[in-house]
Amino acid sequence: MPQWTDQQREAIYTKGQDILIAAAAGSGKTAVLVERIIQKVIDTESPVNIDELMVATFTNAAAQEMRTRVQLALDVALEENPTSDHLKKQATLLQQASISTLHSFCLDLVKRYSYKLDIDPGFRIANDLEADLLRQEVLEDLFEYWYSEENDEQVAFFDVVDRFSSDRHDQDVESIILKLNDFAMKNPWPTEWLDEIASNYELNEGITNSPWFGIIVDKVTDTLEQAKKEAEKCHAITLLPDGLIITGKLMTVT
Numbered sequence: 001m002p003q004w005t006d007q008q009r010e011a012i013y014t015k016g017q018d019i020l021i022a023a024a025a026g027s028g029k030t031a032v033l034v035e036r037i038i039q040k041v042i043d044t045e046s047p048v049n050i051d052e053l054m055v056a057t058f059t060n061a062a063a064q065e066m067r068t069r070v071q072l073a074l075d076v077a078l079e080e081n082p083t084s085d086h087l088k089k090q091a092t093l094l095q096q097a098s099i100s101t102l103h104s105f106c107l108d109l110v111k112r113y114s115y116k117l118d119i120d121p122g123f124r125i126a127n128d129l130e131a132d133l134l135r136q137e138v139l140e141d142l143f144e145y146w147y148s149e150e151n152d153e154q155v156a157f158f159d160v161v162d163r164f165s166s167d168r169h170d171q172d173v174e175s176i177i178l179k180l181n182d183f184a185m186k187n188p189w190p191t192e193w194l195d196e197i198a199s200n201y202e203l204n205e206g207i208t209n210s211p212w213f214g215i216i217v218d219k220v221t222d223t224l225e226q227a228k229k230e231a232e233k234c235h236a237i238t239l240l241p242d243g244l245i246i247t248g249k250l251m252t253v254t
């Protein structure tokens with residue numbers, strides 16, 4: 001058992017609030033987290049069962065490491081207190097404890113409650129190729145719909161196609177839509193995010209209230225300041241005894 005530092009101790013025992021631990025590689029984050037788990041399990045006042053905790057890691061390897069380390073720590077706790085029924089129970093519960101990557105936790109959750117979500121419990125995760133094909137299919141269907149339905153959406157769609165694709169094919173605009181979709185899906189609320197960026201282009205509140213205003217002002221200010229500098233350079237040149245003609249050559253002002 002390491003001699004915990006004060007900060008480590010704080011990270012292990014702090015209760016009743018969210019905590020965030022950031023520390024250098026190899027400085028003991030996993031050790032602290034394992035100890036935090038163990039302390040919760042062996043707490044005499046309100047012991048928790050190991051399968052009541054959700055422990056999420058980034059990789060499967062890290063989840064495996066975590067499980068092994070919790071197992072070792074449980075073994076030590078059992079050696080110290082071999083008659084504890086609670087601890088004996090934990091050794092069994094550890095097998096079904098939720099120590100996994102966030103992805104496998106979500107997969108588990110969806111599988112377990114598939115009846116509530118009204119999806120086939122035998123579903124599986126599509127591989128990248130299948131997902132690409134599905135995306136492409138949806139996009140083609142959408143384009144077909146937009147080309148055939150005469151409504152407001154179509155007007156907006158033609159506007160986008162005119163601006164972003166060549167005369168011969170729609171590949172450019174397709175790839176913009178896919179890129180935008182990919183980017184949006186990395187956001188926790190993709191639809192809201194897309195609506196929000198679209199609303200940035202609406203100038204109902206006047207240009208000065210638009211998020212672009214500051215950016216445009218900065219850009220114009222930069223350009224004007226640059227022009228002012230150039231003008232001052234020109235002025236300085238005209239004040240030279242030879243004026244603009246220096247060593248027989250016309251000086252170029254850049």
Ligand SMILES: Nc1ncnc2c1ncn2[C@@H]1O[C@H](COP(=O)(O)OP(=O)(O)OP(=O)(O)O)[C@@H](O)[C@H]1O
Nearest residue numbers: 002003004005008024025026027028029030031032
């Ligand atoms: N206070 C301490 N005293 C002695 N050894 C310690 C202390 N804290 C952690 N260690 C030991 O340091 C080693 C590295 O710890 P650990 O694997 O928990 O680090 P980590 O921050 O999770 O590393 P990584 O960034 O690689 O995930 C372990 O062997 C751990 O037992």
Ligand SMILES: [Mg+2]
Nearest residue numbers: 026029030031
């Ligand atoms: Mg670690």
